[in-house]
Amino acid sequence: MKLRKAFITAAAAVILVVWSFPVLWALLTSFKTERDVLAYPPKLIFAPTLANYTDVLFGSASLLPNLWSSFIVASFATALAMLIAVPAAYALARLEFPAKHGTGFYVLATQMLPPVGLIIPYYLALQKLAALDTYSGLVVIYLTFSLPFAIWLMVSYFEDVPREMEEAALLDRAGRLRALWHVILPQVRGGIAVTTIFVFLNAWNEFLFAVVLGGNRVRTVTVAMFNFISVEQTLWAKLAAGAVLAMAPVILLGLLAQRHIVKGLTVGAVKGGGRR
Amino acid sequence: MSAAGTVRLEGIVKRHGALTVLHGIDLAIAAGEFFALLGPSGSGKTTTLRILAGLEPHDAGRVIQDGVDVTHREPGERDVAMVFQSYALYPHMSVYENIAFPLRMIGTPGTEVDLGVRDAAAKVRIDHLLERKPGQLSGGQQQRCALARAIVRKPKLFLLDEPLSNLDAKLRLETRVELRKLQRALGVTTVYVTHDQEEAMTIADRIAVFIEGRIVQIGTPNDVFEHPASIVVAAFIGSPPMNLLPGTIQRGSVVVGAFESALGREGIGDGPVTVGLRPGALSFADRGMPGRVDLVEDLGDSSIVNVEVGQQLVKVRTQHRPGVREGEAVHLHFAADALHLFDRASGARL
Numbered sequence: 001m002k003l004r005k006a007f008i009t010a011a012a013a014v015i016l017v018v019w020s021f022p023v024l025w026a027l028l029t030s031f032k033t034e035r036d037v038l039a040y041p042p043k044l045i046f047a048p049t050l051a052n053y054t055d056v057l058f059g060s061a062s063l064l065p066n067l068w069s070s071f072i073v074a075s076f077a078t079a080l081a082m083l084i085a086v087p088a089a090y091a092l093a094r095l096e097f098p099a100k101h102g103t104g105f106y107v108l109a110t111q112m113l114p115p116v117g118l119i120i121p122y123y124l125a126l127q128k129l130a131a132l133d134t135y136s137g138l139v140v141i142y143l144t145f146s147l148p149f150a151i152w153l154m155v156s157y158f159e160d161v162p163r164e165m166e167e168a169a170l171l172d173r174a175g176r177l178r179a180l181w182h183v184i185l186p187q188v189r190g191g192i193a194v195t196t197i198f199v200f201l202n203a204w205n206e207f208l209f210a211v212v213l214g215g216n217r218v219r220t221v222t223v224a225m226f227n228f229i230s231v232e233q234t235l236w237a238k239l240a241a242g243a244v245l246a247m248a249p250v251i252l253l254g255l256l257a258q259r260h261i262v263k264g265l266t267v268g269a270v271k272g273g274g275r276r
Numbered sequence: 277m278s279a280a281g282t283v284r285l286e287g288i289v290k291r292h293g294a295l296t297v298l299h300g301i302d303l304a305i306a307a308g309e310f311f312a313l314l315g316p317s318g319s320g321k322t323t324t325l326r327i328l329a330g331l332e333p334h335d336a337g338r339v340i341q342d343g344v345d346v347t348h349r350e351p352g353e354r355d356v357a358m359v360f361q362s363y364a365l366y367p368h369m370s371v372y373e374n375i376a377f378p379l380r381m382i383g384t385p386g387t388e389v390d391l392g393v394r395d396a397a398a399k400v401r402i403d404h405l406l407e408r409k410p411g412q413l414s415g416g417q418q419q420r421c422a423l424a425r426a427i428v429r430k431p432k433l434f435l436l437d438e439p440l441s442n443l444d445a446k447l448r449l450e451t452r453v454e455l456r457k458l459q460r461a462l463g464v465t466t467v468y469v470t471h472d473q474e475e476a477m478t479i480a481d482r483i484a485v486f487i488e489g490r491i492v493q494i495g496t497p498n499d500v501f502e503h504p505a506s507i508v509v510a511a512f513i514g515s516p517p518m519n520l521l522p523g524t525i526q527r528g529s530v531v532v533g534a535f536e537s538a539l540g541r542e543g544i545g546d547g548p549v550t551v552g553l554r555p556g557a558l559s560f561a562d563r564g565m566p567g568r569v570d571l572v573e574d575l576g577d578s579s580i581v582n583v584e585v586g587q588q589l590v591k592v593r594t595q596h597r598p599g600v601r602e603g604e605a606v607h608l609h610f611a612a613d614a615l616h617l618f619d620r621a622s623g624a625r626l
Contacts, residue, residue, distance in 0.1 A: 164364040167331050172378040172429070173352035182377070186368040 023247070029240035037236045052241035063242050066224035070246070072135055073210075073220060074203035077142035081150045081199050084143075086192065089154030090180060094166070104155075107148045115145065119212050126213055133215030141209050146199045153198065157191030158184065193260035197253055204250060221246045280342055281307035281432045281465035283328065288337035290323055290489075297323055298489045300337070305467065305482075310459050312468045312476035315486030316512065321469045324486070325435050328467060330354050341433065357426035358435040361442065363418050365410035371397070371421050372406040378429040396428040399458065416447045423455075427462060434459070434466040440475065452479050473513050477501065485509050507623040510552050510616060516580060518616065519558075519590045523551040530615060533586040535565040540612030544626050552616030555580065555593040560600060561609035565590075569604045583608060 029037055031048040056063045091097070092104050122141055123132070131137030161184055169179035185192075207222040214223055225246065228239040254261065283305040290298040298320045305311045313321035326332035328339060330351035338347045346354050357378070365374050375393045384392065397403040400420040410418055419439060426434060439455070440448045456479050459466050470476050476483050477497040485493045485500060493505040504510035510518040523532040525546050530539050532551055560581075567583040567590060574597070581592040583606060592598075592608065600606055617626040 162362060162364065164360045164362055165366065167329075167351070168358065168360060168364040168425075169366075169377075169381075170331070170351045171329060171356060171358050172425075173381045174377075175352060178381065183366050186366075 026240045026243050026247075029237055030244045032237050034235065034237050037240075052237045053245070056238050056241045056245065061224075061227065061238075063221055063224050063245060066219050066221040067245065069135075069214075069218055070204055070220040070222070071249075073138050073142065073218070074200050076135065076139045077146055077203040078196055078200040080139065081143055081146040082192065082196055085147055085150035085154050085195070086185075089151045090158050090184070092151065093155045093158035094163075107151050110144065110148045111152075115208055118144075119208065122209070123212060132213060133217050135218055138210065138213055138218055138220075141213055142203050142206065146202055149202065150195050150199050153195045154188070154191060157188040157195075160191075161187050190260045193257050197257055197261065200253065201250055204246075282342055283433060283465060283467070284338075284340040285324070285328070286338045286340065288324065288327055288334055288339070290320070290327065290332070290334045296489060298327075298334070301491060303484060303491065303494070305465060307465055308463045310456065310466045310468065310479060310481045312470060312480035312483045313486060314470055314473055314476040314483050314512075316471055318488075319486035320489040321471075321486045322437055325358075325437055325467060325469050328433075329356055329358050329435050354433070355431050356433040356435055357429060357431040358437065359419075359422045359426050359439045361438045363410075363422040363439075363442075365418060365421055365425070367410050369409075370406065371402060371408050371410065371413070371424075374410065374421055375406075375424045375428050378425060382429070392428050393424075396424040399427065399461075400424045400454075415442055415444075416451065419443060419451065423458070427458070427464075430462075430464075432465065434464050436466065436468045438469055438471070440470075441472075448475075455479065474515055477513075485512065487512070503625065504552070504616065505625050507550055507552070507618045510618070514554060516555050516591045516593070518552045518554050519588075520618075521551045521553070521585070521588055521590070522548070522620070524548050525617075530617070532565060537565075537610075537615075538612055539615070544617060548620040549626065550618040550620050550623070552618060553590070553610055553614060554616075555591040557614035558590070558592040558608050558610050559594070560592070560598065560606050562607060564607035564609035566605065566607055569600050569602050569606055572598065572600070572602060 028044075030052055031050070032043070032046055033049055033051070036043050036046045055061070058064075088107075092100065092107075097103075122144075126132045126137045126141070129137070131140070165183055165187070166179050169183040170176070174182060205222065206220070207226070210218075210220040211223045211226065214220060221242065225239055225242040228235040228242065283303070285301050285303040288298055288301040289296065301320070301324055303311075303324075313324055315321045323332060327334050330339075330346070330349060330353075338345055340346065341354060366377065369377065372393055375396055376389050379389045379392050393406070394403060397406060400423050402417055402420045402424060405413060405417060405421075410421060413421060419442070422439070436455075440451055443451060452475055468476070468480060477500075480497060482494060482496055483500050484491045487508050493500055493509050495503070500509065501513055504513060504518070507520060511520060521532050523530050525531075525539065525544055526536075527546065528539050528542075529536050530549070530551060565585055567585040570582040570584050570589060573580040573582070578596070579594050579598050581594060581598050581600060583590045583592055585608070590608065618624065619626055
């Protein structure tokens with residue numbers, strides 16, 4: 001038993017190191033000068049500087065507008081995805097309608113296409129609609145991958161709510177919509193929180209569609225950071241500072257919703273898990 | 277003109293694909309009656325209850341409430357309240373809000389909601405727990421909360437789906453008495469699903485016995501116990517159930533193995549039968565059906581003696597410690613009117 005525990009602890013420690021190494025490295029790099037970054041052997045002791053942060057926040061290549069763009073795109077994509085995904089997932093989980101299984105599979109199948117294969121059709125479609133390099137264009141494209149993901153995640157949460165609870169509400173004359181609002185939704189709010197965060201993260205971190213379908217007007221932070229890498233040089237310290245700034249809201253969001261995330265991820269693991 | 281609270285099921289058929297789970301259920305329940313649907317697991321009793329509630333679609337037949345065909349009405353339009361086996365309390369709401377929910381859904385004004393909730397909670401003695409969440413209640417308290425939520429709206433029909441099955445044995449006995457008293461006080465027609473024959477016998481005015489998707493007998497508890505309509509009912513009702521032995525009728529006598537006893541009634545022709553004897557109808561005597569004591573189960577205030585009669589085990593219930601030992605040769609006595617006879621082929625009562 002002790003050996004088992006020791007093994008698990010060791011394994012967890014290894015995973016933690018592997019996972020946190022790039023994050024810590026980026027954090028350290030963001031406080032180095034470009035010279036220190038390129039020093040060999042790498043310097044662990046160095047004179048920290050905030051110059052990179054001042055530069056990427058307030059310098060000529062400020063990332064603030066790009067962080068704002070990312071925020072707009074990710075927020076709208078998330079809000080729209082959740083607004084559609086919650087009722088859609090409820091319908092797939094609970095209602096009987098023609099071609100229900102076909103619909104469910106179709107939603108999942110859209111996730112099976114490699115995104116890079118969709119870039120050209122998306123580009124042409126947005127071009128025809130004059131929606132290239134617009135917020136609305138990018139938000140709609142983001143919906144194509146965030147919506148199926150959100151629907152499928154939410155379906156599992158809805159399925160986890162005992163059917164009898166809803167039936168009790170129906171017998172209490174709540175009707176389908178009020179049963180959903182008063183009884184079902186409060187019980188999947190952990191799931192809604194988790195799904196919202198994941199959808200937001202996916203949109204926030206998205207690069208491929210943003211780089212091709214965005215432009216000068218709509219340039220998300222992931223694309224803007226890419227500009228620090230050029231043929232002549234790579235500005236590692238600024239790139240790292242940008243990455244830390246881009247990571248910050250996501251980490252903050254994760255910490256705020258940590259309780260929900262853990263509960264939401266263990267849904268169905270134990271009876272009653274993830275509810276309330 | 278029907279009184280408020282009558283229920284009739286006519287030819288209810290329910291299929292799951294190729295499998296027929298209800299083969300034409302016909303039932304008529306009187307207003308104010310406490311009616312039990314009794315049967316083993318998978319016999320169709322819960323499905324019948326759900327069809328009554330409007331929660332389950334069915335393939336044929338009609339549901340009639342107070343003379344009105346409600347077959348195609350939504351659950352909320354039927355004026356029924358249900359207590360689920362799992363209670364189905366709303367975990368995010370307090371006990372107060374749970375009980376208030378049905379009233380709020382029909383737009384009851386706030387002060388009336390408050391009165392209704394407190395009244396219903398007092399009836400089931402949980403008025404001191406109104407602020408708690410269901411997760412903070414014991415099983416018995418949760419069950420009461422579910423009951424209060426069901427009675428608060430004063431529906432025409434109560435449906436109870438094995439409401440006591442999640443309680444421990446002691447609480448179950450207490451609650452079933454209270455449930456019966458509550459139903460009498462409210463006078464609401466109640467349909468009660470259970471697989472526990474003792475529960476059905478003690479609580480119900482009438483019982484419908486379900487076996488494999490069919491009602492095999494409807495009657496008062498006494499009827500069903502004293503005059504089981506078939507071997508399956510006889511084998512299901514009673515604890516321990518009726519002893520069933522192969523026998524024959526010969527010239528006005530019943531013969532079981534080498535033992536012959538007077539039949540005591542006319543009109544039953546010679547031929548093979550199944551002989552039914554309740555464990556409580558048997559006693560030890562100097563003369564009677566010969567056997568050997570296999571095992572004595574001491575229940576404290578009574579005993580169940582397992583006696584080998586030929587190749588079969590016969591259970592005898594005695595009200596006191598029996599004066600017999602395991603391995604002892606005994607004779608079993610029974611009165612002629614305690615005999616139940618069933619047709620060997622069809623299983624029907626003779």
